[in-house]
Amino acid sequence: MKIPYVFLIPSLFIIFLVGIGPVLQSFLLSLSEFSLFNPSMRPVGFHNYIALLTDSIFWRAIQVTLFLVIGSVLLELAAGIFLALLVTNSGSRSKRVFSSIFIIPIAIAPIVTGILWSPNSVFDDLNTLLYYGLSLGVYVDTSLPVVYYSLIMISDAYIWAPLFMLVTVAIISTIPKELYEAADVMGSSSWTKFKKITFPAIITSPIIVVTLLLRIADAFRMFEVPYAWSFWLGQDSVLGAPVDTVSVLMWKMFSSTLYDFPIAQITAMAIVLLIITLVTCSLVLKRYSNILE
Amino acid sequence: MLLVAAALWVLWPLSIMVEEGFRVDIGPLFSGRGASFIGEFFQGQGGIRFSTIEYVKALRVEAYPRLLVNSVIIAGSSVLVAALAGVPAAFTLALYNFRGKAWITYSLLALRTISPFAVLLPFFIIYGRLGLFDTYRGMAIVYLIINLPVLTLMMRGFFKDIPKEIYEAAFISGASNSYVLRKIALPLALPGLAAAAVFAFVGTWNEFFYALFLTGTVTKTVSRGVWSGFSESIESFKILEFDELNAGGTLAIIPAIILALAVQKYLARGLTLGAAK
Numbered sequence: 001m002k003i004p005y006v007f008l009i010p011s012l013f014i015i016f017l018v019g020i021g022p023v024l025q026s027f028l029l030s031l032s033e034f035s036l037f038n039p040s041m042r043p044v045g046f047h048n049y050i051a052l053l054t055d056s057i058f059w060r061a062i063q064v065t066l067f068l069v070i071g072s073v074l075l076e077l078a079a080g081i082f083l084a085l086l087v088t089n090s091g092s093r094s095k096r097v098f099s100s101i102f103i104i105p106i107a108i109a110p111i112v113t114g115i116l117w118s119p120n121s122v123f124d125d126l127n128t129l130l131y132y133g134l135s136l137g138v139y140v141d142t143s144l145p146v147v148y149y150s151l152i153m154i155s156d157a158y159i160w161a162p163l164f165m166l167v168t169v170a171i172i173s174t175i176p177k178e179l180y181e182a183a184d185v186m187g188s189s190s191w192t193k194f195k196k197i198t199f200p201a202i203i204t205s206p207i208i209v210v211t212l213l214l215r216i217a218d219a220f221r222m223f224e225v226p227y228a229w230s231f232w233l234g235q236d237s238v239l240g241a242p243v244d245t246v247s248v249l250m251w252k253m254f255s256s257t258l259y260d261f262p263i264a265q266i267t268a269m270a271i272v273l274l275i276i277t278l279v280t281c282s283l284v285l286k287r288y289s290n291i292l293e
Numbered sequence: 294m295l296l297v298a299a300a301l302w303v304l305w306p307l308s309i310m311v312e313e314g315f316r317v318d319i320g321p322l323f324s325g326r327g328a329s330f331i332g333e334f335f336q337g338q339g340g341i342r343f344s345t346i347e348y349v350k351a352l353r354v355e356a357y358p359r360l361l362v363n364s365v366i367i368a369g370s371s372v373l374v375a376a377l378a379g380v381p382a383a384f385t386l387a388l389y390n391f392r393g394k395a396w397i398t399y400s401l402l403a404l405r406t407i408s409p410f411a412v413l414l415p416f417f418i419i420y421g422r423l424g425l426f427d428t429y430r431g432m433a434i435v436y437l438i439i440n441l442p443v444l445t446l447m448m449r450g451f452f453k454d455i456p457k458e459i460y461e462a463a464f465i466s467g468a469s470n471s472y473v474l475r476k477i478a479l480p481l482a483l484p485g486l487a488a489a490a491v492f493a494f495v496g497t498w499n500e501f502f503y504a505l506f507l508t509g510t511v512t513k514t515v516s517r518g519v520w521s522g523f524s525e526s527i528e529s530f531k532i533l534e535f536d537e538l539n540a541g542g543t544l545a546i547i548p549a550i551i552l553a554l555a556v557q558k559y560l561a562r563g564l565t566l567g568a569a570k
C-alpha cells in the first residue's frame with residue numbers, strides 16, 4: 001500500500017510552527033542582547049551562556065531543580081507502588097471505590113496543589129493538634145527549607161503518585177500467577193514475594209520507564225508549586241535574596257521577567273534546560289528504542 | 294485500614310480546600326482555620342465564620358462563568374485542531390514503516406516535554422507584533438504544543454490495537470488510505486478518540502504557565518483565575534485572600550475531576566502517551 005505522506009503534513013507543519021520554529025528563534029535571541037527594553041538584535045556570541053555558567057545562582061538553581069526532580073519522582077514512584085499494592089490486594093468492590101478515590105488528584109491543576117499543601121491548610125490542622133490538642137508545645141514550621149522542600153515534593157507526588165499507581169496495577173496484572181504459586185510452595189513470605197517477583201517486574205517494565213521519563217521531563221519544568229510557594233514564603237525573600245529559596249530553574253527565569261525582563265538571558269537558560277531534558281530523554285530512549293516504534 | 298489512611302491522604306487536603314472556601318475572615322493571606330505558625334510568628338485565628346460569600350462572589354459578582362467559557366473555547370478549539378491534524382498522522386505512524394518515522398515520534402515527544410520558556414518568549418514577541426496576544430486563536434495555537442503530541446501518540450496506540458487483518462482485508466479490496474481511515478479505523482477507535490480528546494482538554498484546562506503570560510482580559514482562563522481572582526481584569530497586584538483562593542480552587546477542579554473520572558479507564562494510557570495498555 002502507498003504510504004500516505006500527505007497525512008503527516010499538518011502535524012509536521014504544527015510541530016514546526018509551535019516547536020522547532022520558536023526554539024530556533026529562542027536560540028537566536030539567546031545569542032543577542034535582546035531584552036524587553038532594549039530591542040536590539042546585536043549578536044554577542046555565546047556571551048549569555050558564559051555568563052550563566054559562571055553565575056553561582058544559576059548553579060544553585062540547577063542543584064535545587066535536580067534535587068526536587070529526583071526527590072519528587074522517587075516519592076511518586078514509591079507512593080504509587082504502595083497505592084497499587086493496597087489496591088490489588090483488596091476485594092473487587094473496594095478496589096473499584098478506592099482506585100476511583102486515589103485517581104482524583106490526577107485531574108487537579110498543579111497550581112491548585114499550591115493551595116492544597118499551603119502552610120495554611122493541612123498544617124493548620126496538624127499544628128493546632130500538636131500545639132494545643134496534644135499540648136506538646138511543638139509545631140511544624142513551614143518556613144524551614146527542609147519542610148518546604150519536602151512539601152514541594154509532596155505537592156508533586158500528590159498529583160502524580162496515582163499515575164504510577166495505575167501503571168503499576170497494569171504491570172502487576174501481567175505477572176504470571178504461576179510465579180506466586182511457586183513462591184507459595186517454597187513458603188516465601190509476602191515481603192520476599194514482593195522483593196523477588198513484583199518489584200523487579202515493575203522496575204524493568206518498559207511502561208514504567210516511559211512514565212518515569214515523562215515525569216522527569218515534566219518535573220524539570222515544575223513551575224506552579226514554586227510559584228505558589230513564593231507567595232507563601234513572601235515574594236521579597238524569594239526575589240531579593242542572593243540565594244533564592246525555592247529557586248528552581250523555572251522560577252529563576254520567571255522572577256527575572258518581573259524586573260528587567262532580560263529576554264536573551266532567559267532564553268539562554270531555557271535552551272540549557274531544553275538541552276538537559278532532551279539529553280535525558282535521548283539517553284533513556286537509546287536504551288529502550290522500541291518505545292518509538 | 295491502610296486503604297482508608299491512603300484515601301484520607303487524598304481527601305483531607307481537598308476537604309480543607311472545599312470547606313475553607315465556605316469561610317470568611319478579615320485577615321488577608323495568613324488566615325487558615327485554627328492556629329497558623331509561619332516562621333517565628335504566631336499568626337492568629339481566622340476563617341471561623343461559615344458563609345457562602347466566596348462562592349457566590351466568584352459565580353455572580355466576578356466572572357467565573359465567563360472564564361469557564363474562555364477555557365472551554367480555547368481548550369475545545371485547540372483539541373479540535375490537534376485532532377484534525379493528529380489523527381491522520383497517528384494513522385500513518387501506526388500502520389506504516391518509513392524513513393524518519395522515529396524522528397517524527399521523537400519530535401512529538403520532545404514537543405510534549407519542551408521547557409516552556411524556550412517557546413514562550415518567541416510567542417510573546419511575535420504575538421505582540423501580529424496582534425494575536427490575548428486572543429482565542431493565539432491561545433489555541435499555543436496549546437497545540439500540549440495537545441498535538443497527546444492526541445497523535447494516544448491515537449497511534451488505539452490504531453495499533455485494531456487487528457492487522459481488518460486493515461489488510463480493506464486494502465486488498467482496493468480501499469484507499471483515507472477511506473480506511475474514515476470508514477474503518479476511526480469508527481473502531483472512536484471511544485479512544487473521545488478519551489484522548491477529553492484527556493487533552495483536561496490538560497489544557499489545568500495549564501497555568503502559558504495562560505499566565507499570554508492571556509489578558511479577553512481570554513483569561515480558569516486556571517489563571519484561581520490565583521489572581523475570577524474577575525475579568527488581570528489584577529497582578531491583588532492581595533491574595535486565602536478563602537477566596539480556596540473557593541476558586543474548588544470551582545476550578547470540579548469540571549476537571551468529573552471529566553477525568555469519565556475517562557478513568559484510559560487515564561494511564563493518556564498520561565504515558567499510549568505506552569500503558
